[in-house]
Amino acid sequence: MYYFARSGSVTRVLSGQTRRVTDPARARITLKTFGKHHWSRQHGGLHHKEDNLGASIPDSLAYPLLKALSHSKNLKTSNQIAKEAGQDVYAACEASSFLEYIGKYLDYKGKSVIDVGCGMGDLCIMLAKTGAQRVVGVDLSWDRIASARRKAVAENVQDRVTFECMNFVKEYQTLDTFDIAFSQSAFEHILSPLDCLKKIYACLSEGGVLGTIFGPLWSSPYGAHMYGFTSVPWVHFLFPERVVLRVRTERFRPDDPVERYEDVEGHLNRITVQKFMQYATQAGFEVQAFRLNPSQDRGIYKIPNALVNAIPFLRELGSLQLLAVLKKPSLRRLVG
Numbered sequence: 001m002y003y004f005a006r007s008g009s010v011t012r013v014l015s016g017q018t019r020r021v022t023d024p025a026r027a028r029i030t031l032k033t034f035g036k037h038h039w040s041r042q043h044g045g046l047h048h049k050e051d052n053l054g055a056s057i058p059d060s061l062a063y064p065l066l067k068a069l070s071h072s073k074n075l076k077t078s079n080q081i082a083k084e085a086g087q088d089v090y091a092a093c094e095a096s097s098f099l100e101y102i103g104k105y106l107d108y109k110g111k112s113v114i115d116v117g118c119g120m121g122d123l124c125i126m127l128a129k130t131g132a133q134r135v136v137g138v139d140l141s142w143d144r145i146a147s148a149r150r151k152a153v154a155e156n157v158q159d160r161v162t163f164e165c166m167n168f169v170k171e172y173q174t175l176d177t178f179d180i181a182f183s184q185s186a187f188e189h190i191l192s193p194l195d196c197l198k199k200i201y202a203c204l205s206e207g208g209v210l211g212t213i214f215g216p217l218w219s220s221p222y223g224a225h226m227y228g229f230t231s232v233p234w235v236h237f238l239f240p241e242r243v244v245l246r247v248r249t250e251r252f253r254p255d256d257p258v259e260r261y262e263d264v265e266g267h268l269n270r271i272t273v274q275k276f277m278q279y280a281t282q283a284g285f286e287v288q289a290f291r292l293n294p295s296q297d298r299g300i301y302k303i304p305n306a307l308v309n310a311i312p313f314l315r316e317l318g319s320l321q322l323l324a325v326l327k328k329p330s331l332r333r334l335v336g
């Protein structure tokens with residue numbers, strides 16, 4: 001259980017979920033870790049205390065240094081982003097490479113599928129076009145769901161694909177179960193990954209399978225997803241969080257001024273390989289397949305990637321992508 005201050009109120013973080021606490025006095029007694037961060041009460045208020053390498057660098061040094069190591073090439077306001085969303089010109093989705101890697105482990109043809117954090121629906125549409133019996137895509141973002149629905153009509157698969165705009169973890173409810181759950185590039189953005197895994201588990205039928213590929217993960221060089229304005233690797237460990245996010249506002253997203261990585265547009269939950277695998281087991285899944293950086297299992301990257309997969313220390317640092325296939329055991333197996 002963790003506490004932190006946000007906009008003058010006290011919020012409690014429990015199992016990755018945030019909710020307001022009615023008794024702020026309870027916060028006074030806490031000094032708990034939040035990943036690599038501590039939240040402590042100082043000077044009459046709760047303050048965010050980082051303990052990464054860069055946290056001790058004074059802002060007067062860190063800020064001009066990071067500014068010099070960043071650029072404004074991708075500076076965009078929310079209006080510009082919304083306009084592009086209306087024109088369906090988001091970056092091309094990697095649905096086909098997702099299916100190339102996950103397809104080695106499971107067959108979705110003739111099966112019911114739910115896609116968690118479906119974005120603009122490319123994966124859902126591809127699944128429906130290539131033999132899935134029924135597909136449901138769920139995403140928080142209204143823009144993306146609107147775009148997904150337009151595409152489903154344009155591709156004539158609207159009878160097999162439905163899109164729901166909601167928070168999957170908090171709001172999604174269904175009486176049906178699914179044979180397969182997919183989630184592409186979303187698990188590092190879902191603020192309560194353990195609850196999400198538990199919810200997916202509940203939505204799967206007995207023997208159902210979750211296939212996911214996502215990343216970069218938090219301990220990898222670009223785990224903070226700040227590559228839109230700087231190529232400094234591990235910028236989130238080398239510079240204080242407030243400085244990184246200040247430069248992000250100035251050089252990348254002027255309409256999204258935030259103080260924590262969790263609050264950036266799209267969110268970041270600081271997930272690591274170890275945490276994800278621990279949550280998967282906690283949610284009740286059996287691990288059927290696990291691979292880091294499947295796209296690097298070829299050519300000159302093959303040997304370095306074998307080392308990354310084999311050596312625990314390198315596993316976190318080199319976790320650009322995580323592929324996992326997780327199975328909900330059948331009741332008979334659980335009882336037997």
Ligand SMILES: C[S@@+](CC[C@H](N)C(=O)[O-])C[C@H]1O[C@@H](n2cnc3c(N)ncnc32)[C@H](O)[C@@H]1O
Nearest residue numbers: 117118119139140141167168169184185186190
């Ligand atoms: C990086 S995008 C990936 C979208 C899509 N899967 C793709 O590969 O193009 C992550 C998506 O997860 C969605 N998301 C994050 N948290 C969510 C939640 N709790 N419920 C539903 N969607 C969520 C975001 O809105 C975003 O569209």
